[in-house]
Amino acid sequence: MKYFKYLVLGTLFGIILTKSEVISWFRIQEMFRFQAFHMYGVIGSAILVGMISIQLIKRNRLKSMDGEPIVLTDKKFNHGIWIGGFIFGLGWALTGACPGPLFAQLGSGVGSAAVLILAALAGTWTYSALREKLPY
Amino acid sequence: MLELLQQPWPWYVAGPLIGLTVPALLLVGNKALGISSSLRHVCAACVPAGIPFLTYNWRAEIWNLVFVLGIALGGFIGYRLLGHPDVIGISAATVRDLKAELHLTDFTGLLPRELFALDNLANWKGWVFLVLGGFLVGFGTRYAGGCTSGHAISGLSNLQWVSGVAVIGFFAGGLLMTWVIYPLLF
Numbered sequence: 001m002k003y004f005k006y007l008v009l010g011t012l013f014g015i016i017l018t019k020s021e022v023i024s025w026f027r028i029q030e031m032f033r034f035q036a037f038h039m040y041g042v043i044g045s046a047i048l049v050g051m052i053s054i055q056l057i058k059r060n061r062l063k064s065m066d067g068e069p070i071v072l073t074d075k076k077f078n079h080g081i082w083i084g085g086f087i088f089g090l091g092w093a094l095t096g097a098c099p100g101p102l103f104a105q106l107g108s109g110v111g112s113a114a115v116l117i118l119a120a121l122a123g124t125w126t127y128s129a130l131r132e133k134l135p136y
Numbered sequence: 137m138l139e140l141l142q143q144p145w146p147w148y149v150a151g152p153l154i155g156l157t158v159p160a161l162l163l164v165g166n167k168a169l170g171i172s173s174s175l176r177h178v179c180a181a182c183v184p185a186g187i188p189f190l191t192y193n194w195r196a197e198i199w200n201l202v203f204v205l206g207i208a209l210g211g212f213i214g215y216r217l218l219g220h221p222d223v224i225g226i227s228a229a230t231v232r233d234l235k236a237e238l239h240l241t242d243f244t245g246l247l248p249r250e251l252f253a254l255d256n257l258a259n260w261k262g263w264v265f266l267v268l269g270g271f272l273v274g275f276g277t278r279y280a281g282g283c284t285s286g287h288a289i290s291g292l293s294n295l296q297w298v299s300g301v302a303v304i305g306f307f308a309g310g311l312l313m314t315w316v317i318y319p320l321l322f
Contacts, residue, residue: 003202005164010203013157014210019141020150021224023211025247030230032314041147042154043288049155050293057159064166072168075281075291075298082305084279085287089309090317091272094265096247098284099277100171102270103204105246107211108220112252116270123274124175128189134279 014104023104025096032093078136091123142219158293167199170286172277174204215246238322264321280305 020042021027031039056062057070064070092098095116097105102120105113127134161167178201180194214220222244234240240248256262277283280302282291288306291299 003199006161006167006199006202007206007209009157009160009164010206011210011213012206013154013203014207015214015218016145016150016153016157016210017207018211018214018220019145019218020147020154021144021246022150023246024224024226025252026224026226026230026234026243028310029234029314030226032310033230033233035227035229035233038147042151043284045148045151046155046289047292049152050158050289051155051295053156053159054162054293057162062163064162065164066166068166070162070166072162072294075287075296077298077301080279081281081298081302084276084281085302085305086276086309087272088276088280088283089306089311090313091269091274091276091309092284092306093310093313093318094269095273097273098171099175099273100204100207100283100285102273103171103207104211104214107208107213108215108246109212110246110252111254112247112266115254115257115266116273119267119270120274121175121178123271123276124172124278125179125183125187125190125274126271127275127278128176128179128187129185131187131189 013100014107017101017104018108023097023101023108028092028096080134080136083135144221144225154289155293158290161203165199168286169290170200170282171204171207172274172283172286173197174200175274176278177201237319276309 017023022039022042027039030036054072062070097116099120102113102117106117158169161169176190177194177197180190180192184190224243224246231243234248240250242249251261251265254262257266280287282299282302284306287299287302292303
């Protein structure tokens with residue numbers, strides 16, 4: 001039951017991803033070809049609203065529902081950030097999907113999303129196995 | 137109202153709502169938005185194989201798997217229950233280019249059937265678009281420590297320059313694929 005709130009938030013998130021069409025391969029191609037503002041508008045306004053929210057949370061030292069102080073950890077740089085980012089970018093343009101949209105596609109009934117998720121799991125597993133040998 | 141919900145939502149409605157997911161997760165459970173981690177948790181739960189990176193208490197991260205389950209449910213509600221247009225309203229320039237360069241003819245659905253139909257697993261297209269593409273998404277996001285949600289939205293919202301580097305990487309890879317490798321493939 002303690003997880004129900006995450007199910008609700010995830011469902012709302014999935015509906016927004018779907019209704020804004022960002023789970024469509026066509027929209028991602030349109031973005032990489034710079035032929036519409038749609039994706040840039042979605043990502044840009046999401047970051048802006050997120051940024052303002054985080055500032056408000058930090059300035060007012062807000063606590064979470066459980067009464068814990070909200071802590072945001074700083075991300076540390078390593079070379080995997082851009083190497084891995086670049087590899088994901090290649091996959092993003094091929095599949096037209098980030099991990100979130102993959103699950104929304106699956107729910108919308110796209111059969112190929114199941115294959116894409118299995119392939120993404122294989123990628124994550126392979127990374128985990130090779131991790132010590134990769135450059136950072 | 138229902139009619140409004142049924143139509144595709146413009147960026148200025150959807151974008152801010154996606155942005156609000158960041159404070160919602162923080163306020164509800166002190167959780168940072170990030171979805172690619174769910175792939176790691178599934179690997180850790182199902183095939184840990186003694187790999188150190190997959191040997192951790194994934195049960196502490198079940199919230200992330202529940203969130204992802206919600207996303208799938210949201211996909212069903214957003215697409216099947218609320219309804220959807222048969223053809224995504226992308227720009228005429230993109231339609232023209234995809235017809236000319238990728239020889240696409242069918243623009244119905246979320247993904248072009250000519251590239252993503254499961255029958256394609258019998259030829260090179262299925263292996264490149266479905267298998268290799270998915271593999272690169274899973275491998276790259278974990279190597280980079282996050283995807284569009286973890287780095288672009290969550291990370292940049294928290295003014296993390298490291299996430300800026302990741303996003304530049306995302307776009308560099310995406311542009312190379314779209315502008316250089318696609319013309320070689322077709």
